[in-house]
Amino acid sequence: MSLAVRDSFIYSVLCFVPSYQQIPRRCATQEALRAKECCPSWEGDGSPCGASSGRGFCKDVEVPDQPDGPQYPFSGLDDREKWPLVFYNRTCQCTGNFMGFSCADCKFGYFGVNCNEKRESIRRNVFHLSRAERIRLVSYLNLAKQTTSSDYVVATGTYQEMENGSNPMFADVSSYDVFVWMHYYVSRNALLGGPGNVWTDVDFAHWGPAFLPWHRVYLLHWEHEIRKLTGDMSFTIPYWDWRDAQGCDVCTDELMGGRSPQDPSLLSPGSVFSSWRVLCSRAADYDDRGMLCDAGGEGPLRRNPGNHNRNVVERLPTSAEVEFTLSLINYDTGAVDRGANMSFRNTLEGFGDPQTGLGNSSHMSMHAALHVFMNGSMSSVQGSANDPIFLLHHAFVDSIYEQWLRRHRPSPSQYPDSDAPIGHNSEYHMVPFLPLHRNRDFFISSKDLGYEYSYLLDANQRLAESMRPYLEELQDVWPWLLLAGLCGGIAAVTTAAAVLTAKRRYGGEPLICSGDTEETKARNYNTTI
DSSP: OOHHHHHTTSSOSSOOOOOOOEEEGGGOSHHHHHHTEEOOBOTTTSSBTTGGGTSEEEEEOOOOOOOOOTTOOOSSSSTTTTTTTTTOSEEEEEOTTEESTTSOEEOTTEESTTSOEEOOEEEOBGGGSOHHHHHHHHHHHHHHHHSBOSSEEEESSOTTTTTTTTSOOEEOOBHHHHHHHHHHHHHSOEEOSSTTOEEOSOOSSSSSTTHHHHHHHHHHHHHHHHHHHHOOTTOOOOBOOOTTOSSOTTOSTTTTOOBOSSOTTBBOTTSGGGGOEEESOOHHHHHHHTSOOOOOEEEEOBOOTTOSOTTTOOSSOOHHHHHHHHHOOOSOOTTSSTTOSSOHHHHHHTSSOTTTOOSSOSSOOHHHHHHHHHOSGGGSTTTGGGSTHHHHHHHHHHHHHHHHHHHHOOOGGGSOSSSSSTTOSTTOBOTTOSSOOBGGGGSSOGGGGTEEEGGGSOHHHHHHHHHHHHHHHHHHHHHHHHHHHHHHHHHHHHHHHHHHHHHHHTTTOOSSOOOOOHHHHHHHTTOOO
């Protein structure tokens, strides 16, 4: 498939944006790559995978042998095939509630030193956050963008270019940019060797059934990273409910950044995001050279919402379209790709018509419509995570996925075991995650993963939740209200004392005297004709 053909299916006509796989820093050494082993020691006891403390053990990676679909007709050409075997064939297998590339972390939904405290977090509507929470959200995002990741590095070359591990090629990036690159790496074109020789009909996290489970895991890891970075264990990603929206409601300087008055495709200088630089945005150049990008910054974040190609997307999705999508009873159908008919996944992803359910729609809709509408960094598949709106958008997409799971309660067999596009079969390890996750493991309710959406709570819980930001605002100002009340009380006592003193001094005479004469009284009361 040519680039021109792929362009007709991706989020917009903008350029592709490449990036890389994330690799645990302690596994990016020549020794680890040559041994094909990523089993770092847990700092708590110094043993690989925390084995001495029963947290996990180093184990051979098992990959499924079920056949893939016909969309990618190659074998042994791409580092992502049978992930993560090109890089590692032994990784940590964690036990109990432990998780992580060294079993140092807790499974999603568990907290505490021994990962035995189960807790449910709530993802909230971004417009229902208190002012302090909105400030905190923007601050955390910017902190992640400015802080070099302590856990991960990214590869700037293929495994072959690394001479099978003898010449490691990795770069430091920020915590935020690790996730930008992860989203690129999973969706980039396959490099077939030589300048301009790429295969475009491949994506390990889009265009197939893994789309929703993969992005669910992505958001969970991103949330986990922010908690580790800030120490704020209560942090959750808010969502933007874009149903029936007429424009980019979150595009304000208080939230995700307004429009620049000098250049409508740039962000307002009043937003901290206006100083952000995107990564790997010159995709065509890298594809032409048959290489991955060099990890350098490549210009400002761009966004021009609403000024998109209306032949591709007419408008933002409606409530009726979301409801139709939720009514589809089959998770995926047919070839489980962009042509799938009456498929919940394909319709929510944006390639099925949200009024008929037919695949290969001539217009983008639902999830994809939002990307196109943003008309900038968000509008290419690989580069979309450069824009922080990506997180708010995908949190809402995930909430629709959650609604569908609760409404239809699908059996695990609804998720295809074989013949899905490469990377999408049920037992495939999600690219490029380390620790390893299988697609089917996240074909489950968010409540089993320790989180909930505020608008999916029951009526009583929703009422309490709706009052929360106002109570928090009141908590912030109550000392001032108390002080004002005390000052008012003192003023009242002082005034009363003055009145009593004056009454004693003037012998009980009225304290407020009228200056009206009999003549003026008559005129004021208007008693004459």
